Amino acid sequence: MGELDRLAMYQQMVRIRQYESRIMQEYHADKSPAWDIGAGLIPGEMHLAAGQEPAAVGVCAHLKKGDAITAPHRPHHFALAHRVDMNKMTAEIYGRTTGLCKGKGGHMHLFDPENHFSCSGIIAQGLPVACGQAMAFQRKGTDHVAVAVTGEGAANQGAFHESLNLAAVWNLPVIFVIEDNDWAISVPKDASTAGASNADRAAGYGMPGVRVEDNDVEAVYEAAGAAIDRARAGDGPSLIEIHTLRLFGHFEGDAQAYRPELETVNERDPIPQYAAALQELGVLSEDQIASIQADADAEVDAAIEFAKSSPEPAPEDALLHVFA
Amino acid sequence: MANGATVGVIANPASSRDIRRIVARGPATTTNDKINSLARLMEGLAATGVKNVLSMSDAGGIAAGLAGIAAKASAMHWPNLDFVDQKITHSPDDTINAAKAMQDAGVDAIVVLGGDGTNRLLIGSTGSIPVASISTGTNNAYPRRDEPTVVGFAAGLLATGHIDSAACTYRAKTLTINAGDISLPALVDIAVVTGDRIASGAVWDADSLQEVFLCFAEPDAVGLSSIGGRLQPVSRRNPHGLRIRTDATSPRRVTVPIAPGLVRDLGITAVTALPPGETVAINADSGVISVDGERSLRFTADTPVTVTLQHDGPVVLDVPRAMHEAALPTTTTKGEDTHG
Numbered sequence: 167m168g169e170l171d172r173l174a175m176y177q178q179m180v181r182i183r184q185y186e187s188r189i190m191q192e193y194h195a196d197k198s199p200a201w202d203i204g205a206g207l208i209p210g211e212m213h214l215a216a217g218q219e220p221a222a223v224g225v226c227a228h229l230k231k232g233d234a235i236t237a238p239h240r241p242h243h244f245a246l247a248h249r250v251d252m253n254k255m256t257a258e259i260y261g262r263t264t265g266l267c268k269g270k271g272g273h274m275h276l277f278d279p280e281n282h283f284s285c286s287g288i289i290a291q292g293l294p295v296a297c298g299q300a301m302a303f304q305r306k307g308t309d310h311v312a313v314a315v316t317g318e319g320a321a322n323q324g325a326f327h328e329s330l331n332l333a334a335v336w337n338l339p340v341i342f343v344i345e346d347n348d349w350a351i352s353v354p355k356d357a358s359t360a361g362a363s364n365a366d367r368a369a370g371y372g373m374p375g376v377r378v379e380d381n382d383v384e385a386v387y388e389a390a391g392a393a394i395d396r397a398r399a400g401d402g403p404s405l406i407e408i409h410t411l412r413l414f415g416h417f418e419g420d421a422q423a424y425r426p427e428l429e430t431v432n433e434r435d436p437i438p439q440y441a442a443a444l445q446e447l448g449v450l451s452e453d454q455i456a457s458i459q460a461d462a463d464a465e466v467d468a469a470i471e472f473a474k475s476s477p478e479p480a481p482e483d484a485l486l487h488v489f490a
Numbered sequence: 491m492a493n494g495a496t497v498g499v500i501a502n503p504a505s506s507r508d509i510r511r512i513v514a515r516g517p518a519t520t521t522n523d524k525i526n527s528l529a530r531l532m533e534g535l536a537a538t539g540v541k542n543v544l545s546m547s548d549a550g551g552i553a554a555g556l557a558g559i560a561a562k563a564s565a566m567h568w569p570n571l572d573f574v575d576q577k578i579t580h581s582p583d584d585t586i587n588a589a590k591a592m593q594d595a596g597v598d599a600i601v602v603l604g605g606d607g608t609n610r611l612l613i614g615s616t617g618s619i620p621v622a623s624i625s626t627g628t629n630n631a632y633p634r635r636d637e638p639t640v641v642g643f644a645a646g647l648l649a650t651g652h653i654d655s656a657a658c659t660y661r662a663k664t665l666t667i668n669a670g671d672i673s674l675p676a677l678v679d680i681a682v683v684t685g686d687r688i689a690s691g692a693v694w695d696a697d698s699l700q701e702v703f704l705c706f707a708e709p710d711a712v713g714l715s716s717i718g719g720r721l722q723p724v725s726r727r728n729p730h731g732l733r734i735r736t737d738a739t740s741p742r743r744v745t746v747p748i749a750p751g752l753v754r755d756l757g758i759t760a761v762t763a764l765p766p767g768e769t770v771a772i773n774a775d776s777g778v779i780s781v782d783g784e785r786s787l788r789f790t791a792d793t794p795v796t797v798t799l800q801h802d803g804p805v806v807l808d809v810p811r812a813m814h815e816a817a818l819p820t821t822t823t824k825g826e827d828t829h830g
Contacts, residue, residue, distance in 0.1 A: 167687055362551030365507045366520035374511035375518060379504060379580070384687065392512040404512055409580075447686065447788075 167384065169449050175227060175383050176444055177458050179219040179437050182243045184462035185252070185469075186216040186414070189242070189259065192470060193418050200419065207474065209261055210272045215243040217381075217413030220436050221345050222247040224386025225313060225406075228394045234282035234299040234312040236292030239274045240345075241285035244315055250278045256469040262476035268487060269479050282312075290316055290323035293342065297329050300338035300403075309398040311339045318407070319350025321364040330405070334371040339397035341390070342368075342405040346377075347412035352424040368405035375405040381436045411436065495649040496542040497535055497569070498592035498619075500585055500612075501528060502604035503550020505626050515751030519626040524603055525555035527624060527638040531601060532560070532568045534642015539650050543569045544595055546588035549578045582611050589615035598649035599807060601641060606632045606678050606713070606782040612804050613664055613675045620648055620659045622807040631678045631708070631715040632662075632782075636809045644812035658812035660727055662803030663705040663766070667779055667787070669795045674781050677804075679704050679714040680797055681780040682772050688785040696754035697738055700774050703764060703797045704732040713783055716746040721761050726806070731764035731799040735773060769798045 189212065196206040203211055215222070218240070226247035229235070237244040245255055250266070258265030259273045266276050274287035282299065286292050296314030303310040320326055321344055333340045344364050348355060361367065368375025376393070378385045386408055393404035411434050415422050422428055444450035501524055510516035528545075535543060547553050553573055560571045574591045578584060585604075589612050592600055600621045602609055609623055609632050622645045623633030636644075647653045665676045683698040699714075706726045707718025718724060718732040721744055740757030748754045764770070772795045779787040779795065789795050 356549070356551065356554065362503055362521045362549075363507060365511075366518065366522070368511075369518035369520060374516075375507065376509055376511050377504070377507035388687070389509045389512065392509055396512055407507075 167387065171227065171387075172384075172444055172447075172449050173454070175223050175387065176437075176440055176450060177461075178223045178226075178247055179383065179440065180458050181462045181465065182219045182222065182246050183216055183437055184459070184466045185246060186214040186242060188466045188470060189256075190214055190216075190414065190418060197419075203419070207260055208273075210274075212273060212418040213240040213416065214414045214418065215240045217411035217431070217435065218345055218347060219243055220381050220383035220386050220440075221315075221343065221408045221410050224383045224408075225315075225341075225343055225390040225394075227387055228391050229311070229313070232282065232308070232310050234296065234303075234310070235284075235315065236296045236299075236312070237276075237283070237285035237315045238289065238292060238317055238320065239285065239287045240317070241274070241276055245276055245278070245283055245285070248283050249281050250276065250283050252465060252469040253472040254278075256473040257476045260473040260476070261478065262473055263479050264472070264476040268483075270488065290320035290325040290329075292316065293320075293325050293329035294332075296340050296342075297332050297336075297338055300333065300340035300397075301336060303339055304336075309339075311341060311394055311397040313341045313343055313394075315343045315345065317350060318344055318346035318348075318355055318364060319353065319358060320344075321367065322359060327367075330368070330371040330373070330403070333403040334373050337400070337402040339400070340403045341393045341397055342403065343390070344405065344407040346407050346409050348409075348427075349412060349416065349425065351416045352422075363407060365405060365407045373403050373405060375407070377407045377409065379409045381408070381410045381434070383436065383440055494542070495540045495646070495651075496544060496595070496597045497540050497645050497649050498589075498595070498597040498600040499528060499531065499543055499545040500588050500592075500600060500602045500604070500608070501546060501548070501552045502585060502608040502626075503548045503552050505604045505608055510749050510752075513752070514749035517750060521551045521555065524552050524626055525559070527603055527626065528552070528556050529559050529565075530638040531603075531624065531642040531645075532556075532565070532571075534639045534644075535646045535649075536568050536642075538643055538646025538652065540569045540646045543571050544592055544597055545571060545573050546585065547573045547576050547578060548584060549580065585611045586615050593617050593619060599645045601645050602633070603638075604633070605630045607784055609633055609804070610675065610677045610782045613677065616804050618805055620645075620655060620807040621804045622809055631706075631711045631713050634809065640813065641809055643816070644807060644809040647816050648807060648812060653812055653815045657815050658808050659805050660808065661801050662726070662806050663731060664800050664803040665703050665705055665731065666798045666800065667781065667795065668769075668798070669779070669787060669789050670793045672787060674779070674786055675803075676781045677705060678782050679780075681714055681783075682774050682777055682795075683780055683785065684774075684777050686778060686788050688778055688788060696748050696756055699736045699756065700777065701736065701772055702734045703799070704734070705799065705803075707732050712747045712750055714748065714780075716748070717744060717756060717758075718761070720744050720746055721758065724763075729766050729801070731766070733760075733762050733764045733770070734758060735760040764797075764799050766799050766801060769796045771796050 222243035365375035506519035
């Protein structure tokens with residue numbers, strides 16, 4: 167891994183973090199009354215991925231144009247790392263006509279055909295879709311791969327097991343990425359999952375299963391690189407479980423009273439840890455930290471401004487571009 | 491035969507899940523496999539009259555799974571099962587803290603479920619307590635692949651005083667790498683590799699190898715120690731270790747299983763004995779040091795790096811010898827023909 171790879175990954179993590187932090191501010195800024203998730207400029211629920219940047223950045227660093235990702239209801243980090251346009255994505259979150267889905271999807275329904283990116287609010291339902299995409303890549307004779315991202319709670323859904331089974335039977339070029347952030351909304355993993363690691367479950371389907379323990383972007387990068395190379399070479403699916411960190415609540419407004427380790431989350435933040443590691447390696451200077459942050463600030467501010475200044479859909483267009 | 495014998499049990503919930511599942515066909519040992527191994531161990535311990543088992547606590551499901559089986563009617567004959575009252579840190583400290591708590595509790599023997607990495611953590615934490623190992627890791631040159639039920643017999647016979655400790659234990663060798671303020675021990679191997687990556691831990695890239703130091707080298711091993719095993723075997727009880735220098739262009743070749751299912755052809759430039767107690771400088775100017783197969787430390791020319799072999803590791807319970815020791819009185823006194 168070269169210096170440029172490391173800097174690029176750090177930069178991408180900072181960019182995502184700035185995005186999630188600013189969306190959090192904007193989401194709450196005009197949410198009045200606070201319990202009304204329909205109020206304000208950003209309507210609906212909001213699930214932010216701060217703390218989970220290493221998963222998205224370490225995986226997406228290996229993807230090329232034409233590879234596919236299906237993300238879950240917490241999708242922003244994978245969308246940004248997979249080259250989804252920040253302006254169009256933000257406009258979608260604000261429900262504007264310039265958004266990816268013309269403002270009718272919102273933050274849990276970001277569809278970007280150009281980059282083969284999609285997400286869903288329905289738990290584990292992106293996995294069968296990724297298998298379908300992978301089958302298409304396989305039948306077309308390409309070396310493209312599909313990445314199916316889900317949380318650890320979703321690994322108890324039938325769709326998860328059906329997808330692993332099908333991917334193994336058909337030797338599909340798909341990588342199942344589980345973001346284990348310890349909490350399925352408010353349910354701890356040991357209260358919902360038989361077996362401590364979902365990496366174990368891969369063995370039941372005859373595919374390799376790896377668990378990356380430290381929310382370390384370089385460890386994710388190495389494991390994902392090996393799995394993606396394997397899939398591109400026609401050697402079939404793999405599963406990577408990443409033990410990551412949900413820095414914010416399950417949704418914005420979640421008081422997280424169920425979370426006993428809440429006071430330690432900031433000290434486990436992966437971005438300052440990676441900055442310190444890169445500084446120790448001599449790859450990153452204080453000046454670069456400041457300029458990378460400034461670039462991220464400017465890009466995110468511009469995207470939010472783009473969204474706010476874009477038109478809202480007209481009432482008479484409500485039935486356009488939807489199935490009914 | 492009963493007495494108050496207590497056996498400590500340490501099981502690493504994180505072993506067998508690293509990147510070698512993808513890059514080297516590493517086997518998977520699931521949490522349920524580990525719980526099952528411990529249940530088999532408990533049967534062996536129960537059969538020898540061990541009264542108490544003190545187990546490590548973990549948040550990886552092993553302790554909870556074992557407690558669940560122990561509560562069932564079918565396990566009523568097991569030793570009394572307690573768990574170390576420890577703060578779970580999800581780090582190697584959990585294993586070290588458990589071992590220290592067992593030492594404080596005065597256990598008669600410790601059984602460890604894990605690979606080379608788990609056993610390595612016990613260096614300096616188990617004192618003179620005999621330690622038996624059950625293999626669940628990936629490369630596993632250090633722990634043998636003994637059946638847990640039989641390990642339970644061996645540890646139980648030792649803990650209850652039925653066999654002589656001196657006849658079936660020995661002190662493991664260690665290698666210590668010193669780089670500036672940092673000092674890291676190993677039970678099997680220390681390797682010098684090129685590059686600066688330490689993130690994913692495991693070493694599987696043969697071309698990156700520059701130099702390997704070994705505590706022992708068995709010809710039937712897998713992993714880095716198999717290099718020495720093929721070139722110049724060294725037993726675990728031999729006072730010396732081994733030092734090997736590699737160079738991809740060397741005409742002297744050796745083919746070894748560098749990881750499970752990953753066979754590589756290496757160029758060798760030198761193989762020399764590594765005497766105990768002698769501190770030697772490594773050959774390279776910069777790179778990464780791996781300790782028992784896990785990349786652990788970057789170094790540059792600014793920091794002198796040395797390696798020392800010593801006989802100060804855990805006290806190893808040799809399971810085959812222990813079982814042989816236990817078998818002798820029966821076979822010599824009764825002389826029964828069991829094949830009749």
